[in-house]
Amino acid sequence: MAEEVLLAKKNGSISNGTAKSSFGQGNRQTQPGLELRFRNLQFKIKDKQILYDVSGTGHPGKVLAIMGPSGSGKTTLLNVLGGRIKCSRCQATIGGQPLTKRTRRNISYVLQQDIFFPNLTLQQTLMFAAQLRLPESLTTHDKKEIVEGLIDQLDMRKCTKTIIGDNMNRGLSGGEKKRANIANELLTDPAVLLLDEPTSGLDSSTAFALTLSLKKYAVQSGKTVMMTIHQPSAQMFFQFDTVLLLSGGKVAYYGAPNDVLKDFSDMGYACDTTHYNPADFILLSLLNKSHYDVITPYFLNRKLYMHYISGDNFTNFNNETAVEISNGKLHEPELTGRYKSKGDYFYATEDIENSDSSIDRFSDEDDTDSRWNTSFFTQFKVLTQRSFIQGKYRFLSTLKFVKTIGVALICGLLWFEIGRGRVREVEVQDITACLFFVTLFNSFNSLFDILMVFPSEREVINKERMSGSYRLSAYYLAKSVSELPLGIILPSISTFIIYWMAGLNGFQEAWAFFGTWFVMILMTVGMQSLGMFIGTATMDFDHALVLAIFIMITFMLLGGFYIKNIPTWLHWLRYVSPFQYSWSLMLYMEFDSSKPSVRFTSASQKNKGISRGLILIGTLVVFRVIGYILLRMFHKPMV
Numbered sequence: 001m002a003e004e005v006l007l008a009k010k011n012g013s014i015s016n017g018t019a020k021s022s023f024g025q026g027n028r029q030t031q032p033g034l035e036l037r038f039r040n041l042q043f044k045i046k047d048k049q050i051l052y053d054v055s056g057t058g059h060p061g062k063v064l065a066i067m068g069p070s071g072s073g074k075t076t077l078l079n080v081l082g083g084r085i086k087c088s089r090c091q092a093t094i095g096g097q098p099l100t101k102r103t104r105r106n107i108s109y110v111l112q113q114d115i116f117f118p119n120l121t122l123q124q125t126l127m128f129a130a131q132l133r134l135p136e137s138l139t140t141h142d143k144k145e146i147v148e149g150l151i152d153q154l155d156m157r158k159c160t161k162t163i164i165g166d167n168m169n170r171g172l173s174g175g176e177k178k179r180a181n182i183a184n185e186l187l188t189d190p191a192v193l194l195l196d197e198p199t200s201g202l203d204s205s206t207a208f209a210l211t212l213s214l215k216k217y218a219v220q221s222g223k224t225v226m227m228t229i230h231q232p233s234a235q236m237f238f239q240f241d242t243v244l245l246l247s248g249g250k251v252a253y254y255g256a257p258n259d260v261l262k263d264f265s266d267m268g269y270a271c272d273t274t275h276y277n278p279a280d281f282i283l284l285s286l287l288n289k290s291h292y293d294v295i296t297p298y299f300l301n302r303k304l305y306m307h308y309i310s311g312d313n314f315t316n317f318n319n320e321t322a323v324e325i326s327n328g329k330l331h332e333p334e335l336t337g338r339y340k341s342k343g344d345y346f347y348a349t350e351d352i353e354n355s356d357s358s359i360d361r362f363s364d365e366d367d368t369d370s371r372w373n374t375s376f377f378t379q380f381k382v383l384t385q386r387s388f389i390q391g392k393y394r395f396l397s398t399l400k401f402v403k404t405i406g407v408a409l410i411c412g413l414l415w416f417e418i419g420r421g422r423v424r425e426v427e428v429q430d431i432t433a434c435l436f437f438v439t440l441f442n443s444f445n446s447l448f449d450i451l452m453v454f455p456s457e458r459e460v461i462n463k464e465r466m467s468g469s470y471r472l473s474a475y476y477l478a479k480s481v482s483e484l485p486l487g488i489i490l491p492s493i494s495t496f497i498i499y500w501m502a503g504l505n506g507f508q509e510a511w512a513f514f515g516t517w518f519v520m521i522l523m524t525v526g527m528q529s530l531g532m533f534i535g536t537a538t539m540d541f542d543h544a545l546v547l548a549i550f551i552m553i554t555f556m557l558l559g560g561f562y563i564k565n566i567p568t569w570l571h572w573l574r575y576v577s578p579f580q581y582s583w584s585l586m587l588y589m590e591f592d593s594s595k596p597s598v599r600f601t602s603a604s605q606k607n608k609g610i611s612r613g614l615i616l617i618g619t620l621v622v623f624r625v626i627g628y629i630l631l632r633m634f635h636k637p638m639v
């Protein structure tokens with residue numbers, strides 16, 4: 001692929017700064033790459049300074065590699081530029097415009113973790129992302145073409161029907177997941193592509209192939225690519241156009257890979273290239289404290305790195321000048337003056353704060369443009385489809401069918417035909433127990449089916465919300481609607497089996513069966529709502545589990561079956577348990593008409609039945625609404 005790039009360069013088919021070639025963009029008019037400049041970027045968390053006056057420039061058609069030892073601030077730098085975190089003080093522009101929420105939309109950020117829904121295939125994943133993130137002016141056909149183009153360009157044709165996968169179910173390989181992650185961000189045709197450790201976890205040949213693909217993308221599309229990388233091989237290292245070396249949050253070096261060895265040698269650190277990979281060499285130099293103490297001040301004090309930051313704007317600054325500087329022939333005041341006279345926006349580090357630089361401060365003012373590319377309705381529709389496909393695997397797995405049918409058959413056999421014939425007191429006790437158990441079984445299943453949804457989807461929601469893919473309200477509504485039909489299938493099956501095997505009142509009164517089924521559905525949906533509420537309140541597996549068990553056991557004890565004589569001062573607690581409402585409604589339908597001997601209803605009790613049904617519906621709505629409010633208020637996307 002390197003040869004391809006070189007050949008393309010020779011043939012002149014590669015453009016720098018303009019988007020003549022479309023990299024998997026179908027027939028879409030692509031936007032050119034934009035220059036991303038950042039100056040004196042600082043980042044602090046509490047009292048901990050993480051980035052100190054970091055400056056650099058990503059150029060269209062070029063790849064800037066951000067290197068440095070672990071903990072040097074590479075990811076933090078990308079997070080700041082990608083708008084994931086706010087920097088304490090910095091100045092940045094994109095294409096000459098201040099970096100604001102609006103202009104930052106030209107930037108796509110490929111996170112280090114490959115965060116996707118594991119059960120969707122690669123094609124489904126990309127197509128859903130395209131439908132959510134691409135403007136509605138493009139037809140579905142156009143979006144499909146873009147997705148297919150990217151699949152081809154990133155060499156993933158053979159795995160389009162493969163699921164993304166996770167630890168439990170194998171799917172795409174690590175390298176394929178990385179490519180899927182990149183394709184997902186390329187969909188929006190960004191002017192600047194930021195990538196955090198795109199090669200981490202890949203073997204050397206896959207990492208090299210990926211680096212070449214990124215280089216090809218930058219060159220062919222004229223886009224700006226900036227990536228962090230830990231340990232590039234020598235081959236990879238020389239694919240980069242510029243290297244920004246960070247150490248302890250400071251710029252330790254900024255320059256072209258081809259100049260690195262010479263610059264380090266000028267400082268007295270010559271690299272034996274027959275035995276050393278230059279990338280390893282410079283990283284190891286930084287790890288040696290005495291070397292680090294020389295290298296960083298060398299570049300910072302003399303501002304040699306500023307030359308590289310300015311890039312092509314300083315055409316008269318060549319290697320000889322660099323040698324002059326390194327030999328101490330050119331002194332700092334001359335340097336500063338020279339820069340000032342050459343560029344209208346380029347200043348020595350200490351001058352920036354007081355200057356009228358055209359590089360404006362990071363601005364996070366709200367813009368008036370709509371934040372989303374698609375309407376609420378489109379988002380709702382696409383998210384419902386996606387959530388339905390994803391939910392199918394969770395709600396309707398073979399294991400769950402086996403469990404539900406198995407337990408229902410056991411119950412059916414234990415309570416076989418209990419409701420047939422003459423019902424004595426002992427049968428009444430068995431029927432009430434049977435109905436209470438059906439309520440419990442379905443409620444526990446429904447709650448636990450949905451409990452882990454939000455904690456497990458948290459990362460995907462975070463990522464998608466950060467990239468402005470959709471409104472939270474569209475997501476939440478889609479989730480509620482899509483999982484509703486899925487969530488009632490198994491409880492319905494278990495109710496049918498147990499009800500008919502136990503020979504309950506439906507044999508005499510059809511309405512009793514449909515009424516019981518309806519109450520069971522209400523209960524199931526109510527428990528889904530409770531699960532959503534607990535999931536959003538905790539957003540954590542362990543906490544969700546503990547809270548859910550506590551609440552369910554309390555509801556169970558207060559459901560009316562186990563304790564008949566609650567102390568008077570605790571009577572009010574009976575009204576807390578939804579089991580109490582559903583169970584008494586089912587008892588009403590079981591005993592009201594067919595078994596006059598145990599009839600316990602009167603007109604006022606009928607009214608009670610209706611109000612109990614309404615309370616169940618109210619519970620369902622209230623928990624769902626609170627779940628949404630919690631998600632909106634307390635779980636804002638974060639890095």
Ligand SMILES: Nc1ncnc2c1ncn2[C@@H]1O[C@H](COP(=O)(O)OP(=O)(O)OP(=O)(O)O)[C@@H](O)[C@H]1O
Pocket residue numbers: 045048050068069070071072073074075076077230
């Ligand atoms: N939220 C935070 N709170 C406290 N310290 C933080 C936070 N985020 C980052 N840091 C610290 O900032 C430093 C830089 O972290 P960062 O993740 O940017 O490094 P990195 O160069 O990307 O490391 P690596 O290569 O290991 O991923 C580290 O010392 C890290 O512990």
